[in-house]
Amino acid sequence: MTTYLACMGTRPEIIKMAPIYKNLQARGENVQVLHTGQHEDVAQALYTFFDMDPDYQIQLKRRLPGLSDLTAELLQGIDRVITEVKPDVVLVQGDTASAFVGAMASYYRDVPVAHIEAGLRTGQHDPFPEEKNRELIGRLAHWHFPPTAQAADNLRREGVPAQQIHEVGNTVIDAALWVKSQMDQHGAPDALPPEVQSFLRSHGASRLVLVTAHRRENWGRPIQLIASAVGILLKLHPDLTVVWPLHPNPSVRADIQSVFSTLDAASQQRLCLTDPLEYPALISLLARCHFCLTDSGGIQEEASAFHCPVLITRDSTERQELVDAGGAILVGTDPHRIVEQASALLNNPWAYRAMQVHESPFGDGHSAQRIADVLTCARNTH
Incomplete structure (x- = not known):
């Protein structure tokens, strides 16, 4: 042995x-x-x-x-x-x-x-x-x-x-598919925190976008730019809802919250800022969201398991395979580019379907x- x-x-x-x-x-x-x-x-x-x-x-x-x-x-x-x-x-x-x-x-x-x-x-x-x-x-x-x-x-x-x-x-694909199969067999109502469940119920007809940001190189001004882009998207698309699990770092949270504090009330109602989610909850959101906006390498991989388009808030990625397959786009932290690419996914069904890769390049x-x-x-x- x-x-x-x-x-x-x-x-x-x-x-x-x-x-x-x-x-x-x-x-x-x-x-x-x-x-x-x-x-x-x-x-x-x-x-x-x-x-x-x-x-x-x-x-x-x-x-x-x-x-x-x-x-x-x-x-x-x-x-x-x-x-x-x-x-x-x-x-x-x-x-x-x-x-x-x-x-x-x-x-x-x-x-x-x-x-x-x-x-x-x-x-x-x-x-x-x-x-x-x-x-x-x-x-x-x-x-x-x-x-x-x-x-x-x-x-x-x-x-x-x-x-x-x-x-x-x-192996992230192994884990994601295993979790999804467990939820399919046993149900997943408890995977999400109660406040997120309530938020999703109240916006059932809306299209959901999952946002995450944690990379050190995006701390400070870059993450504020990402938040600004999300605020613009909420204003432009009344049928859009956003769930954003916040990084636990207090300064990172403060940077994001400072941007959203100036958002109009109607847009704020369609934004859910929550604590970091446990893994089953994250998989549950990935399996149901319209697309995700993220700087996370793991989420790029996991999203591909569920045919979920990814906008990557970085200038480069070590997971270029998903970009090459058409399932992800590097948008950086420029609000104009983020809004442009996200709006294309929201407004153009053909562009959206083109980014739904049918087989994950990761496993x-x-x-x-x-x-x-x-x-x-x-x-x-x-």
Whole structure:
């Protein structure tokens, strides 16, 4: 039996690691879960939802707000767990500090690393620091699991040996489709918070747009511009409703709320600003919304599973495959461009249907099985 240590600490990591955890466990493997504490406020609900309680947890002190302090704390904490568990393989996902430091700590202890969602690149400075995190993990990992052909090509161009690259799709599609099937079987009235349920009931005939914004590069003036564009759309389209789960950062919330405080009363009635949503609630909204406006990489992927058009409030994306497939458009944070593209989706049925991709470029719901096949086969031959 192989011992795996799944190292994760943020909401997207937990969601995308859960299908792998379940698949390896079903094969009788020993999978230990390390929660690094990066997203402490939302993590436990997700672990409970996926029946994946952590075996180890790091209590981050965060005495200083900088990335150097976070990296140092994570390195010491993850190293202690690796020393205790003595895993055969460490699993890291994506491009967070937890993933990068988990890979680095494993390398220091000579433990092979499997990188889930490898090879994503913008080729630019942003997103910061994620772009550099994933590049560095690409130099440390042994198994690379890119979700798409483009991501695999990125790794090959960087000199990663072909035999270490396994294109498998993205486990976020596995997770999203599983959640949607659970809701279809058991109903989903309780997935959404009561205030959001009430809001949607009162605007049942309206077209719903989901808005999210959390990227560090969009904090401050850019997120105010996004909010301004949403306000203009509400004024221009009386049949439009917007649900916007707000980032927990107080200054980010204040920037958004300051813009909407000047919005006319009729438009404000069709706007629902809410706290961050739990994962099933987010999937419920994605499955019913007309389109989404977001800077989130995960939502770009999840939306594609439900044929939902995406307007990306960034100037570049490491998930270019959805743009190339016609399911997403990069609109940046310029209000004029956001309003123009959103209005096209609201006014032009042909333009809307053209952005409803029928097959997600990110996967078919069987990515975790492919990853487990590679890992268990590789370990069984040693």
